Amino acid sequence: MDHLDALEAESIFILRESYKKLGKLGMLWSIGKDSTVLLWLSKKAFFGHSPFPFIHVDTKHKIPAMIEYRDKIAKEFNIDLIVHTNQEAIDSGMGPDHGRLICCKALKTDGLQQVVTNYEFDGLILGIRSDEEGSRSKERIFSERNKDSEWDYTNQAPELWDQFKTDFPKGNHIRVHPILHWNEIDIWTYIQRENIPLIDLYFAKNGERYRSLGCAECTGKIKSNAVTIDQIIEELKHTTTGERAGRAQDQEDSYAMQKLRKDGYM
Amino acid sequence: MENTREVLRIVAVGHVDHGKSTVIGRLLYDTKSLPEGAIDKVKRIAKETGKPFEYAYLLDAFEEEQKQGITIDTTSLQFHTDKRDYVIIDAPGHVEFLKNMITGAASAEAALLIIDAKEGIQEQSKRHGYILSLLGIKQVCVVVNKMDLIDYNQEKFNVIKSQMNAFLKNLNVHPMSYIPISAFLGENLTTKSEKLSWYSGETVLEALDLFSQEEGLEEKSLRFPIQDVYKFDNRRIIAGRIEAGSLNVGDEILISPSNRTTKVKSIEAFVEKDRVDTVSAGMSVGITFEDEFFNKRGEVISHIKNAPIVADLFKTNIFWMGKNNFVKGKKYKIKLVTQEVECEIVAFNKVIDASTLGTYVDALEAKTNDVAEVTIRTKEKICFDKFAENQNTGRFVIVDGYDVCGGGIISGTVESTEVIETSFSKDEVKLPINCFDEYYFDIKALAIKRKLIKGTQYKIGDNVPFLGESYEYTKDFDVIALNASLVAKIRNGKLIDVLAVADYSYQNLVIINEKGFGINLTSEKDLSSYIDDYKEGINEIFANKWLDFIKYRIIEFRDIVEEILEYEI
Numbered sequence: 001m002d003h004l005d006a007l008e009a010e011s012i013f014i015l016r017e018s019y020k021k022l023g024k025l026g027m028l029w030s031i032g033k034d035s036t037v038l039l040w041l042s043k044k045a046f047f048g049h050s051p052f053p054f055i056h057v058d059t060k061h062k063i064p065a066m067i068e069y070r071d072k073i074a075k076e077f078n079i080d081l082i083v084h085t086n087q088e089a090i091d092s093g094m095g096p097d098h099g100r101l102i103c104c105k106a107l108k109t110d111g112l113q114q115v116v117t118n119y120e121f122d123g124l125i126l127g128i129r130s131d132e133e134g135s136r137s138k139e140r141i142f143s144e145r146n147k148d149s150e151w152d153y154t155n156q157a158p159e160l161w162d163q164f165k166t167d168f169p170k171g172n173h174i175r176v177h178p179i180l181h182w183n184e185i186d187i188w189t190y191i192q193r194e195n196i197p198l199i200d201l202y203f204a205k206n207g208e209r210y211r212s213l214g215c216a217e218c219t220g221k222i223k224s225n226a227v228t229i230d231q232i233i234e235e236l237k238h239t240t241t242g243e244r245a246g247r248a249q250d251q252e253d254s255y256a257m258q259k260l261r262k263d264g265y266m
Numbered sequence: 267m268e269n270t271r272e273v274l275r276i277v278a279v280g281h282v283d284h285g286k287s288t289v290i291g292r293l294l295y296d297t298k299s300l301p302e303g304a305i306d307k308v309k310r311i312a313k314e315t316g317k318p319f320e321y322a323y324l325l326d327a328f329e330e331e332q333k334q335g336i337t338i339d340t341t342s343l344q345f346h347t348d349k350r351d352y353v354i355i356d357a358p359g360h361v362e363f364l365k366n367m368i369t370g371a372a373s374a375e376a377a378l379l380i381i382d383a384k385e386g387i388q389e390q391s392k393r394h395g396y397i398l399s400l401l402g403i404k405q406v407c408v409v410v411n412k413m414d415l416i417d418y419n420q421e422k423f424n425v426i427k428s429q430m431n432a433f434l435k436n437l438n439v440h441p442m443s444y445i446p447i448s449a450f451l452g453e454n455l456t457t458k459s460e461k462l463s464w465y466s467g468e469t470v471l472e473a474l475d476l477f478s479q480e481e482g483l484e485e486k487s488l489r490f491p492i493q494d495v496y497k498f499d500n501r502r503i504i505a506g507r508i509e510a511g512s513l514n515v516g517d518e519i520l521i522s523p524s525n526r527t528t529k530v531k532s533i534e535a536f537v538e539k540d541r542v543d544t545v546s547a548g549m550s551v552g553i554t555f556e557d558e559f560f561n562k563r564g565e566v567i568s569h570i571k572n573a574p575i576v577a578d579l580f581k582t583n584i585f586w587m588g589k590n591n592f593v594k595g596k597k598y599k600i601k602l603v604t605q606e607v608e609c610e611i612v613a614f615n616k617v618i619d620a621s622t623l624g625t626y627v628d629a630l631e632a633k634t635n636d637v638a639e640v641t642i643r644t645k646e647k648i649c650f651d652k653f654a655e656n657q658n659t660g661r662f663v664i665v666d667g668y669d670v671c672g673g674g675i676i677s678g679t680v681e682s683t684e685v686i687e688t689s690f691s692k693d694e695v696k697l698p699i700n701c702f703d704e705y706y707f708d709i710k711a712l713a714i715k716r717k718l719i720k721g722t723q724y725k726i727g728d729n730v731p732f733l734g735e736s737y738e739y740t741k742d743f744d745v746i747a748l749n750a751s752l753v754a755k756i757r758n759g760k761l762i763d764v765l766a767v768a769d770y771s772y773q774n775l776v777i778i779n780e781k782g783f784g785i786n787l788t789s790e791k792d793l794s795s796y797i798d799d800y801k802e803g804i805n806e807i808f809a810n811k812w813l814d815f816i817k818y819r820i821i822e823f824r825d826i827v828e829e830i831l832e833y834e835i
Contacts (some may be wrong), residue, residue: 001546001549016494047499138341140369158669158671159369160372160663160670163663165670167665
């Protein structure tokens with residue numbers, strides 16, 4: 001087994017554990033590379049079946065190509081897709097001009113919270129990775145959230161030997177992070193190895209590409225000529241900038257992500 | 267190719283403020299593993315908070331961590347050398363966050379144990395050393411940091427080295443090297459230090475490359491715990507991760523504990539390229555059987571020879587992280603691979619203060635951060651191996667309420683199927699006692715020795731042995747057990763009540779403690795001072811003031827006294 005085999009086996013073990021132990025379960029799918037890898041892993045874990053729904057929290061500010069791609073893949077993979085928007089916030093004109101952190105909270109965090117409440121999920125599977133940013137590096141694989149989706153990060157339960165937190169009071173839910181230990185290069189190497197379909201926004205056009213995908217207004221491109229996965233991997237091996245450097249909300253405050261994530265942000 | 271590179275997970279442990287995060291932060295900085303902006307961000311934060319620049323801030327991402335200058339929760343970061351990639355895990359050193367340290371260390375294959383040269387070996391240096399031994403981490407390198415604060419003094423370094431070595435030796439932990447460094451100044455971290463020219467060994471980075479990856483799980487006996495059974499289509503797939511050994515299509519297999527045998531019909535896969543006839547340790551797989559039984563999560567598949575142990579009683583070494591103490595008689599949940607079953611402690615063989623290796627005998631509970639040797643009984647039989655033979659199937663966690671509160675490793679089974687300690691019980695309340703044990707003077711050994719009696723549970727109405735070879739309590743007496751906060755009343759030779767100490771009032775009768783020593787009480791007032799004094803703990807002052815060994819006992823001579831130390835029949 002090489003390093004990627006080991007990561008894949010761990011992620012599949014985690015997915016199966018959440019399916020067996022967590023009651024009502026959903027998987028967040030943001031259309032980006034990480035959650036698409038997660039979608040692929042779940043197909044592998046359950047031998048081509050999808051025993052739980054996929055969820056897309058649509059902020060209505062997404063890059064239009066993402067929505068088009070979302071509907072295409074959902075059909076191709078035959079997945080049960082829940083699309084939810086915090087319509088009230090959209091109707092009241094919410095957008096990054098209200099302040100980026102306020103906008104993220106309303107359209108993403110609150111939108112997600114509405115899904116959890118409406119569908120009474122006990123577990124949510126998310127494609128976050130510990131190398132993305134500081135507060136994610138502090139995460140557990142099974143991470144508890146209270147009924148308001150808040151994360152008590154100063155008092156996390158121990159997690160060892162792949163024995164996860166599967167006991168929790170009704171109303172709380174568990175955020176499951178099956179690819180927490182993967183890094184950005186692992187993701188790309190795996191996409192290449194498994195030939196996973198991916199949205200073309202990641203590949204360079206006119207000397208620019210997206211390294212991380214989000215809402216149109218708050219996601220910047222990087223200068224790049226990488227048009228193949230090999231070229232992307234080569235570029236990443238030599239880069240000195242962070243993956244989320246193009247994500248404007250992260251730069252709002254020294255502890256922006258910690259603050260967003262404490263309240264339930266993914 | 268990137269994907270064929272080896273990845274090793276290492277953890278940095280040690281006492282608070284001895285510089286774990288600084289060692290890692292500097293290592294990342296020196297190996298140019300930090301994204302652009304990371305150092306600038308830390309510098310900006312240092313400026314904003316008016317504090318000096320700290321490499322540690324690179325890891326301590328939480329605001330609370332940076333403002334207080336301590337690591338609260340574990341972090342992992344990646345860097346690489348020419349040899350391989352590393353995931354380095356930063357574990358908190360503060361005793362309050364031991365559970366987070368354990369969470370971080372449990373996934374590591376090797377460890378750096380960091381000690382402050384100026385402060386020397388502290389409580390957590392030792393406790394973390396002990397935890398490493400319980401986690402089965404054998405590859406350890408001790409790093410003596412802040413050598414600049416002791417002027418790079420070789421003698422002081424040697425003192426720390428020999429003291430720590432003596433401690434770790436008792437735990438069967440044998441460090442591969444002891445390295446003097448200054449992490450903040452970068453001495454001996456990635457490049458050899460001129461200031462430490464008396465040291466000829468490797469730098470920290472070189473030492474990391476000398477660690478090797480754990481191998482050999484494939485060569486062990488097959489252990490495939492069933493994680494789930496899927497019936498999404500016409501296949502009935504047994505899913506799970508192979509914890510040890512390997513499995514082939516056509517193999518005859520045994521399913522424990524139900525003890526049924528069948529053959530492997532197929533190994534299933536989602537995509538054609540993954541289709542194989544052999545799978546081995548570490549893989550998450552799905553198989554089908556030739557015969558269809560009712561299978562369930564928790565059963566363990568092995569080959570017919572070399573099956574796992576199936577038992578409901580075993581000896582363990584545990585570490586306790588719970589807020590509530592780990593107590594005898596209470597029901598807990600044990601999770602061992604995919605098995606989950608109710609369990610209880612039947613005997614505390616030893617409770618150990620991990621920072622001193624001091625032991626408490628006759629303990630009735632383990633407190634937060636204690637380690638202990640306990641005998642556990644599960645409600646149903648479970649499958650396992652001794653930890654020394656198979657780490658994955660020889661370790662478990664204990665769940666108390668909603669949280670994992672303890673972890674442990676299995677040292678062996680208990681031969682007898684019935685282990686009973688002597689106790690008085692009323693409904694669910696149980697008071698463990700030793701007052702019917704016999705004491706004799708061993709002429710050859712020149713020592714007083716205790717002989718445990720056969721374990722018996724006395725219930726309300728049962729006759730008790732108030733007259734022994736070495737004691738006589740009369741037919742009416744009270745047993746006050748402050749360690750369990752309970753009192754038992756014996757009237758006319760029978761147990762009539764077990765009640766809380768708080769509900770008990772002084773009686774003018776024979777009064778003994780749970781070990782059968784007379785208690786010097788003559789009034790209700792004495793009773794409350796006795797209880798007050800106990801709060802300080804038992805020591806010689808307390809014992810000599812309140813207890814009288816031979817008040818109701820005699821010590822006879824015996825040629826030989828065979829001590830029995832286990833509660834076994």
